[in-house]
Every structure is written in C-alpha cells, then in structure tokens.
Amino acid sequence: MKLNRNPNSISLAWTGASGAPYGIKLLECLLAADYQVFLMISSAARVVLATEHGLQLSANPQKAQQQLLEELYQDGKLASGELVVLSKDEWFSPPASGSGAPKKMVICPCSTGTLAAVATGMSNSLLERAADVVLKERGQLIxxxxxxxxxxxxxxxxxxxxxLGVTIMPASPGFYHNPQSVQDLVNFMVARILDHLQIAHTLTQRWGYDVIAEKDTD
Structure with missing residues (x-):
C-alpha cells in the first residue's frame, strides 16, 4: 500500500475499554475535517465494537477499512478524509517511526491496560509503538x-x-448542556477532544455564548 503524506494526518487507536461510540464519532469528525487517519484497533476493541455498536469488524485491516467506510456512508457522513486501517504488527507503516509518524495521536477509548503500556514504554504492538513515537517526538498525545x-x-x-505532556481526558461527559440523548453525551466528549486538537466543529453549544446571545436580545 503506497501512501501520500498528508500534513493533516493523525493516529487514532481504539482499545478494549467501553466507549466505542466515542471512537466512531471521533473518526467521523476527523474524516469530515479532511484528515488522513491511521486507525489501529485492538482485538479487545473489536469485541467492544460488536457489543456496543453492533459492528462485527473484521480482523483483516483492508476488510475492516471497507466496513467502516460503508458504516459511515450509510449514515450519510462519509467525507473527503482518508482512512487507513493498520494491523497490530504493521511495523513499516508511518506511525511506527518518528520520520513518518503524525504529530498527533488519540487513544479513544483507552483501556487501563493500554494506559499502563504507554506509561511504561512498552511497544509490543503498533498501537503502543505509535504512542511511544508521539511521546519521543514531542507530539500531541490524548x-x-x-x-x-x-x-x-x-x-x-x-x-x-x-x-510528559500527555492530555488525560477521562470519558466524563457534562450535563450542563441538558443532553437529550446518548448521542448528545457522546458529542460532548468528542467535542472536547476536537477542541484540544484545534479542529473546528459544531457538535455542542459552547459555554456562555448562548447566555450572551440572550442578553443581547433583551
């Protein structure tokens, strides 16, 4: 597989913690923002996806990539970004080396096992190595x-x-925006991630702006 380097590239990892809807929504938003997304999915994450999202994702990267694109397309959300799904031992892919890795990476959801592996410098899979690369290259890791x-x-x-400069962002959605659905809670959390990545979005109302708008109309 030959890839062109995109300045708007990011590594995204899904692991075995609960929270598959966060990962799906974040992927959708990154593609909509025209990002090249290198997606790494642990075997436990595939179990979670099946349980929480009803998506039986193939262990084959190419098949999984097609499944995800079809999933987003069915929802009418497929955008111009580029999705590249990678296997756990694809050591010649860009995220595996500081000379080619994106400067940004998000692990969402992040299991405590993955947390431990990243914190202790383990690189037993591409996912763990990708996080280690972002750390050593002084990139942005969430x-x-x-x-x-x-x-x-x-x-x-x-x-x-x-x-070490890593942003730890527990999946703790707020309720001050009066969420009306589970998707509203998912959007809240993904919006906070996008804020830290400095990616524009309209997922949620920003704190205080609606109050100011009401005052202006008085």
Missing amino acids: LVPRETPFNAIHLEHMLTLSR
Whole structure:
C-alpha cells in the first residue's frame, strides 16, 4: 500500500475499554475535517465494537477499512478524509517511526491496560509503538480512559504521562448542556477532544455564548 503524506494526518487507536461510540464519532469528525487517519484497533476493541455498536469488524485491516467506510456512508457522513486501517504488527507503516509518524495521536477509548503500556514504554504492538513515537517526538498525545473507579496504579500511570505532556481526558461527559440523548453525551466528549486538537466543529453549544446571545436580545 503506497501512501501520500498528508500534513493533516493523525493516529487514532481504539482499545478494549467501553466507549466505542466515542471512537466512531471521533473518526467521523476527523474524516469530515479532511484528515488522513491511521486507525489501529485492538482485538479487545473489536469485541467492544460488536457489543456496543453492533459492528462485527473484521480482523483483516483492508476488510475492516471497507466496513467502516460503508458504516459511515450509510449514515450519510462519509467525507473527503482518508482512512487507513493498520494491523497490530504493521511495523513499516508511518506511525511506527518518528520520520513518518503524525504529530498527533488519540487513544479513544483507552483501556487501563493500554494506559499502563504507554506509561511504561512498552511497544509490543503498533498501537503502543505509535504512542511511544508521539511521546519521543514531542507530539500531541490524548488518552481517553473509560474506567471507574480508578485505582492507585491507574492514577500513577496517568500522572506519569501527564508530566510528559500527555492530555488525560477521562470519558466524563457534562450535563450542563441538558443532553437529550446518548448521542448528545457522546458529542460532548468528542467535542472536547476536537477542541484540544484545534479542529473546528459544531457538535455542542459552547459555554456562555448562548447566555450572551440572550442578553443581547433583551
């Protein structure tokens, strides 16, 4: 597979934590923003996708890529971005090396096992190596853990990574925007991720702006 380097590229990883709808929505938004997305999916993430999203994703990267594009197309959301699904041992892909890796990566949802692997520098899979590359290249890494409660080990790993500049963004949607559906809660969390990536969106109303608008009409 020959790829052209896109300045708007990002690595995205889905792992075995609950929260598949977050990952699906984030992928949709990244493609809509015309990003080249290198997607890594753990075997546990495929189980979660089947359970929470009803999507039986193939272990074959090319088939999985087609499935995801069809899934987004069915919803009328397919955009001009480029999706590249990678296997766990695709060591010659761009995310595996600092000379070719995107400078941004999001792991969403992030299991506590993946959190531990990233915090301790393990690189037993492409997903873990990709995170390590972003760290060593001083790029932007965002982790979206979904676990409760956190034990001391989880918190120690988060603190270690936070001190390295990693953004730890637990999947904790707010309720002050009066969500009317589960999708509203998903959109809230994905909107916060996009904010940190500096990607424009209209997923949620921004805090305070509706109040100012009401005052202006008084």
